Amino acid sequence: MQSPAIEVKGMVQKRSHFELGPIDLAIPRGYVTAIVGPNGSGKSSLFRCLLDLAKPDRGEIEVLGEKQGAFDNWQMKARIGYVPEENSSVYDHMKAEQKAAFTRQWYPQWDINRYQELIRRFEIDPSLKLRKMSKGMRRKFDLILAMAHNPELLLLDEPSSGLDPIAWRTMIDVIHRYMESGERTVLMASHIIDEVRRLADYIVFIVHGRVLGMYEKDTLLESWSMLYADTAGSKEQWRSMPGCHSAEFAGGSTYKVVTSNMIESEEWCRARGIHILSKQRLELDDILTAMIEQERLRIQS
Template identity: 40%
Template sequence: MEPQLIEMRNVTKRRRTKNIGPIDLSIPEGFIIALVGPNGSGKSTLLNMLIQTVLPDEGEITWFGGACPKGLPKDIREQIGFVPEQLSTEEKYMTAEEAAGFRSIWYSSWDGYYFDELLSKFGVPRGVKLHKMSKGERRKFEIAAALAPRPKLLLLDEPSSGLDPFAWKLMIDQLRDCMEDGNTTIVLSTHIVDEVRRLADYIVLMHHGKMLGMVEKDGLLDNWKECWVTGDALLVSELPGIVSWKQESATAVSFVTTECLEVEQILQSAGIPFIKTRSLELDEVLSLWIHGNKPAGMQD
């Protein structure tokens, strides 16, 4: 079993219009975890509780194996990089270089050469105050500043907001690069399906403040498929994970299953091959999951 970088146990935050939680979540070290779900589902609140800009009303969070009930101490905080959804106004009259000088005070591991390299790669303008930059330029500065201390934990809240396709590709490449040593963990809130496909090892689905589960991404996509076989409704009724089905002709039926790998084994043993299969798009999978169709192996 992989070591757990963060543990959230029965964590709840009460908001004026809704409650977030209770959340029970174990985040393994050295992986990318994508938080997905509709707007307002609680993703940003979860990330803010992990950086402790929002404190939970109930439950316990541990970082790197220890609880911090009185706030994150400096030795923990400096191992965490954070790109918030709403950018800070405190630095808006600083240039990127001045803001970096301010931030570097809080990080003993701040790598100024790496930060400068990232500014150049992203094309962040030099000598320009942050409030004079475009949204995309400011976002690129925030990503560079979050990566500069080479954190063990990187929290990213909609990091690609405002990025053009070229900058988005650069961000994807940089995030992959920082994962190469196996010592970095990323928790990423995003609504960009291709971001999840390219980066995520695990998916955490949030909806109406509730965590619906955490699953391994590749296993999820391997198991959720639309399949066509020779047969009828009677055949489909005996298969696991069936979400829907349709009689395509007198001899062929199609169905959507959340457990394609098991279905394939059952049909092969009965001598019934697939006519064809189609992998569901990730947004189709997430929509079906939200509407109560659980991934294979997930318990109630």
């Protein structure tokens, strides 16, 4: 079996106002994995630890088979492309073409033809100074720099921030084409649900610094559902239903139930003579909301 592109074991990072972890995570090679969670959940902090830009207090991290701490090796860094959540102002005095010339020195696999292709696709004027660029234009340029050396691993922290709809669709297409070889890996953090649906093969939910689970996207969307059931029973009966996350009285003898295991939930209802009036699959934001509520109850208990 192919080793993970990223493996995190028991990682904890403590700060005065926030604790990340403990996190155990294995990101598969050759796929797009999206990290989804509310603001302040630790997504950017996790990215910085993966890149050795920040140190965890304990635990182990391996990226592309190299343990954290080996990243002083420029050959290792040259295998990774990274787009941070916030643009750096350090290079604002440079023109785009000057920043590209500076950046390419660190990447032996820099592909000038690929760079020029992306410049054209994203409609960037390379003679423009970075400080003159809009937020969306700067975002496109940062993505170009991250992909011009055809990295083995691409880390994207809120990649579509500031992009207009046309640029967003271009980004989706560029990432799809980047993944065509089957040998590259993307780990992205995003709060754009449609972006996750279009790009991700796997989804990681993170809330309050804790990873709540990693799921194959299609299986996740097929499993989570909301059903309305007609039963004379009490609210407590739903606690034994497989996958039940919540059950609310909806009036009359009807209950609204959220489940993460629709197949077993239907079988459980049939076995008890409970009639399902209707059911619908949940969207990713609804699933995240249910998980956040479950985590809130866990913390309070």
